[in-house]
Amino acid sequence: xxxxxxxxxxxxxxxxxxxxxxxxxxxxxxxxxxxxxxxxxxxxxxxxxxxxxxxxxxxxxxxxxxxxxxxxxxxxxxxxxxxxxxxxxxxxxxxxxxxxxxxxxxxxxxxxxxx
Amino acid sequence: xxxxxxxxxxxxxxxxxxxxxxxxxxxxxxxxxxxxxxxxxxxxxxxxxxxxxxxxxxxxxxxxxxxxxxxxxxxxxxxxxxxxxxxxxxxxxxxxxxxxxxxxxxxxxxxxxxxxxxxxxxxxxxxxxxxxxxxxxxxxxxxxxxxxxxxxxxxxxxxxxxxxxxxxxxxxxxxxxxxxxxxxxxxxxxxxxxxxxxxxxxxxxxxxxxxxxxxxxxxxxxxxxxxxxxxxxxxxxxxxxxxxxxxxxxxxxxxxxxxxxxxxxxxxxxxxxxxxxxxxxxxxxxxxxxxxxxxxxxxxxxxxxxxxxxxxxxxxxxxxxxxxxxxxxxxxxxxxxxxxxxxxxxxxxxxxxxxxxxxxxxxxxxxxxxxxxxxxxxxxxxxxxxxxxxxxxxxxxxxxxxxxxxxxxxxxxxxxxxxxxxxxxxxxxxxxxxxxxxxxxxxxxxxxxxxxxxxxxxxxxxxxxxxxxxxxxxxxxxxxxxxxxxxxxxxxxxxxxxxxxxxxxxxxxxxxxxxxxxxxxxxxxxxxxxxxxxxxxxxxxxxxxxxxxxxxxxxxxxxxxxxxxxx
Numbered sequence: 001x002x003x004x005x006x007x008x009x010x011x012x013x014x015x016x017x018x019x020x021x022x023x024x025x026x027x028x029x030x031x032x033x034x035x036x037x038x039x040x041x042x043x044x045x046x047x048x049x050x051x052x053x054x055x056x057x058x059x060x061x062x063x064x065x066x067x068x069x070x071x072x073x074x075x076x077x078x079x080x081x082x083x084x085x086x087x088x089x090x091x092x093x094x095x096x097x098x099x100x101x102x103x104x105x106x107x108x109x110x111x112x113x114x115x
Numbered sequence: 116x117x118x119x120x121x122x123x124x125x126x127x128x129x130x131x132x133x134x135x136x137x138x139x140x141x142x143x144x145x146x147x148x149x150x151x152x153x154x155x156x157x158x159x160x161x162x163x164x165x166x167x168x169x170x171x172x173x174x175x176x177x178x179x180x181x182x183x184x185x186x187x188x189x190x191x192x193x194x195x196x197x198x199x200x201x202x203x204x205x206x207x208x209x210x211x212x213x214x215x216x217x218x219x220x221x222x223x224x225x226x227x228x229x230x231x232x233x234x235x236x237x238x239x240x241x242x243x244x245x246x247x248x249x250x251x252x253x254x255x256x257x258x259x260x261x262x263x264x265x266x267x268x269x270x271x272x273x274x275x276x277x278x279x280x281x282x283x284x285x286x287x288x289x290x291x292x293x294x295x296x297x298x299x300x301x302x303x304x305x306x307x308x309x310x311x312x313x314x315x316x317x318x319x320x321x322x323x324x325x326x327x328x329x330x331x332x333x334x335x336x337x338x339x340x341x342x343x344x345x346x347x348x349x350x351x352x353x354x355x356x357x358x359x360x361x362x363x364x365x366x367x368x369x370x371x372x373x374x375x376x377x378x379x380x381x382x383x384x385x386x387x388x389x390x391x392x393x394x395x396x397x398x399x400x401x402x403x404x405x406x407x408x409x410x411x412x413x414x415x416x417x418x419x420x421x422x423x424x425x426x427x428x429x430x431x432x433x434x435x436x437x438x439x440x441x442x443x444x445x446x447x448x449x450x451x452x453x454x455x456x457x458x459x460x461x462x463x464x465x466x467x468x469x470x471x472x473x474x475x476x477x478x479x480x481x482x483x484x485x486x487x488x489x490x491x492x493x494x495x496x497x498x499x500x501x502x503x504x505x506x507x508x509x510x511x512x513x514x515x516x517x518x519x520x521x522x523x524x525x526x527x528x529x530x531x532x533x534x535x536x537x538x539x540x541x542x543x544x545x546x547x548x549x550x551x552x553x554x555x556x557x558x559x560x561x562x563x564x565x566x567x568x569x570x571x572x573x574x575x576x577x578x579x580x581x582x583x584x585x586x587x588x589x590x591x592x593x594x595x596x597x598x599x600x601x602x603x604x605x606x607x608x609x610x611x612x613x614x615x616x617x618x619x620x621x622x623x624x625x626x627x628x629x630x631x632x633x634x635x636x637x638x639x640x641x642x643x644x645x646x647x648x649x650x651x652x653x654x655x656x657x658x659x660x661x662x663x664x665x666x667x668x669x670x671x672x673x674x675x676x677x678x679x680x681x682x
């Protein structure tokens with residue numbers, strides 16, 4: 001189940017790179033993302049929404065959360081095309097996906113602390 | 116990673132996660148990392164720390180990546196600070212924007228450590244290449260300025276040497292580029308103490324300083340010896356020897372030398388490797404080419420050097436035209452040469468001799484597409500001697516020690532007559548007598564005439580009737596050289612006496628030769644200006660001196676000069 005939300009290979013590579021900083025990275029992402037979501041939900045303009053979606057897409061892809069990244073990409077595309085119908089639905093999907101990802105990362109933190 | 120390869124990298128990314136990840140990646144690759152979370156902070160940090168490489172997120176708040184890139188590039192100036200845009204922008208338009216803002220490359224998300232390392236390495240190589248180019252450019256500029264300065268100094272030195280010249284005489288017109296010295300073109304002209312004019316038009320091999328460096332010793336010899344009254348032959352020998360000694364084997368100087376005597380209306384010519392000069396008769400008609408018969412200066416050793424000159428008669432109004440090969444080799448747009456025929460046509464079509472110089476210049480202008488800076492032209496008009504009065508020589512002594520009561524006698528025999536011209540040396544002695552200085556020109560002309568007569572008509576027994584035309588002149592001088600080479604007997608005695616006289620002083624010159632003499636009945640009537648080409652110049656001697664008489668069947672001449680008490 002965790003493979004649909006997060007690419008395990010990416011996480012393993014990240015752990016190699018970050019070494020002791022791995023957990024910090026995961027926690028930074030979770031903190032960062034929660035702020036992003038807040039911005040997404042409270043965005044005042046389409047442009048602002050687009051920028052947030054773009055950034056979130058970037059960090060999500062770096063962390064291996066490919067599904068989350070894809071949803072953000074769709075949001076960004078809709079906004080670029082001015083196809084603003086049903087954007088709220090997409091944002092909800094992003095929130096739900098993030099929750100899944102968050103769980104994976106929390107489990108990952110536990111796993112690392114124990115080992 | 117060696118210290119040489121470690122860079123300071125500025126990472127500009129607003130997302131904390133990405134920033135942390137990238138910083139760690141870059142640090143792991145051995146570099147020092149600076150981070151900023153927006154463009155404004157990035158520019159400030161860049162200005163302060165001057166990192167070598169920038170990783171820049173395109174989309175950021177508070178000054179986006181594009182503006183930050185522009186400002187950073189502006190701060191970097193000539194140096195190359197590579198900027199790698201961090202972006203998941205995929206549209207071409209967006210990528211073009213990155214490049215236009217000054218971006219050098221892109222790194223897509225998700226970050227690949229391998230790709231990142233490769234890009235950093237490549238960008239660093241470019242950066243160092245640019246730095247090398249700038250450094251070399253600055254070095255080249257420095258060397259170039261040194262070179263220009265050296266040339267300036269060389270020219271200044273040369274101008275000092277050349278200031279003794281007489282190119283500003285009223286009967287001379289010339290054209291020479293200011294860069295002539297560094298093209299190897301040389302134009303020298305000076306009066307001897309006795310009013311004869313020595314001229315040299317030369318063309319050194321090479322360009323730039325090597326060409327200029329040879330010109331200076333040559334000019335020194337030319338001006339030095341001319342000022343001391345040496346003839347063309349001795350000056351040529353000395354110049355050739357000097358250049359042969361100091362120049363490398365493949366360098367030499369083509370030269371055309373003239374010795375013009377306006378008093379005696381003859382010109383001596385020596386051409387070693389220069390294009391034909393021309394003698395244009397005042398009366399019109401064909402121009403007489405002064406052809407190269409010798410090798411250039413600095414080629415032959417002294418033993419093999421031939422300093423023999425050709426002697427030509429001159430008439431009032433004749434023009435001598437000298438030019439460097441830049442004239443004939445001037446090209447038009449189609450790379451056609453101006454050529455000798457065109458030059459001859461200009462001569463032929465010229466109606467007013469006074470405009471000949473302009474005619475040649477205009478023809479060149481009309482012909483050539485672009486200007487050349489290696490064209491030198493010289494025109495000398497034959498005028499009466501009074502019109503080319505050389506500037507009075509400045510002497511450094513006061514005259515208190517001027518010798519006023521002495522005599523000197525010499526006998527020159529065959530072997531000496533062959534090799535030695537005593538006149539410059541005698542003139543040096545006579546210059547010590549202040550009273551004679553204002554008559555230097557006349558004195559030299561008379562001594563020259565007496566000595567030449569004694570040698571040529573007396574000892575060598577040449578008949579001056581040969582010199583009735585230009586062809587005869589050439590034959591006469593060839594015969595003179597032949598007889599001089601074969602000489603084994605005969606002498607010339609010369610006596611000089613200086614004594615006080617009537618408050619001032621006088622010089623008595625006695626010249627005696629071992630020849631057959633001549634018919635003295637030719638001497639009658641008042642002396643007139645010599646009209647014919649030939650003759651013993653007796654009228655000239657009588658005209659220029661205070662008193663002249665011949666005795667012993669014409670073998671002995673006595674001439675007097677006198678001067679008043681000096682103030």
